[in-house]
Amino acid sequence: MFQKFCFKGKEEGVNLLVFGAVHGNEVAGVIALKRLVKEIEEKKIVINKGSLTVVPVCNIEANRLDVRQIDENLNRVMKFWENPKTYEQKIANELCCLIKDCDILLDLHSTHCKGDEPFVFCDYPKEMNLKLIDVIDVKYVLEGWPDIYAGQDVIEDYSTEKACFGFGKSGTTLECGYHKEEKAWEVAYNAVLNALGVFEIIEKENPKKVSKTHILMKNFVVKNREGCLLKNYKHLDRVKKGEEIARYDDGEVLVAQDDGYILLPNLEAEIGAEWYYFGVEKL
Ligand SMILES: [Zn+2]
Known part of the structure; x- marks a missing residue:
């Protein structure tokens, strides 16, 4: 163990x-x-x-x-x-x-x-x-x-x-x-x-706060049959509404439903696994 x-x-x-x-x-x-x-x-x-x-x-x-x-x-x-x-x-x-x-x-x-x-x-x-x-x-x-x-x-x-x-x-x-x-x-x-x-577990000058972009995850896509992502997407790549993201071998195309971010793309996803996530900036 x-x-x-x-x-x-x-x-x-x-x-x-x-x-x-x-x-x-x-x-x-x-x-x-x-x-x-x-x-x-x-x-x-x-x-x-x-x-x-x-x-x-x-x-x-x-x-x-x-x-x-x-x-x-x-x-x-x-x-x-x-x-x-x-x-x-x-x-x-x-x-x-x-x-x-x-x-x-x-x-x-x-x-x-x-x-x-x-x-x-x-x-x-x-x-x-x-x-x-x-x-x-x-x-x-x-x-x-x-x-x-x-x-x-x-x-x-x-x-x-x-x-x-x-x-x-x-x-x-x-x-x-x-x-x-x-x-x-x-x-x-x-x-x-x-x-x-x-948390004051050690004595350390108060660590400074770092400002951040918050992204709200909206959905994930499971790869349910043979297909491929249409770009070498990287995590946090921005996409525009309507952009084609993935295509199944039978011709169905998946597009971005909004302006947002591609999250955790898996270019080598197996069938049944998460392919990519989609999120938008939280304002
Ligand atoms: Zn991990």
Whole structure:
């Protein structure tokens, strides 16, 4: 099972939990968290109040094999399983115990293409989440994820954020950028430091707030038969209303329903998987 590190302050305070590598090959968080743990152990960083619990590598086996997952997506099965059947369901049971004990979770992910823009998800805009997101140094916030998954039964969605919400906790997912780029490791490291600062777990000058563009996710498209995206879309690419986005081999064309953004496009999506998401700027 995974390794965890717990550091307790002398005084009561906020209990922060941080995950790395929920997806095994997303290593920006892993690198940042190993550095952080070392600095705390060397007493370069002192935990004063509350506590910090760190799991640098949640999906150990997938991380060892440098793949996203073993049996299934851990970030879609994050709940208690009475009879866990898959490797990820077993890990989810352990991780959910930690989530139940924390006040807020910061879940560090990273992406797969050079130059990817870092961003945060804000699925449940609770006070603590917003306080944390304010001090994370990224330009974009994606909102509305739970709404686009509600009322459909195509894809199960038990994410870490949903688990937090279910247990009455706060939780935020940070996509740090391309995991092989050093700047993504810095995004991850600074986000955790600022989280420790803003919740006064460490003594740190109040981290400054960073202004952001909020994008409201409107829907996602599941690729349900053979077809292709019509451009090499990148996450956060802008599209104009009516722009042709994808075409199925039988001729059906999917167009943008509004001026907005293509989010999380998957050029190699398999049939039955999310192909891309669409969102608009929240004014
Ligand atoms: Zn991920």
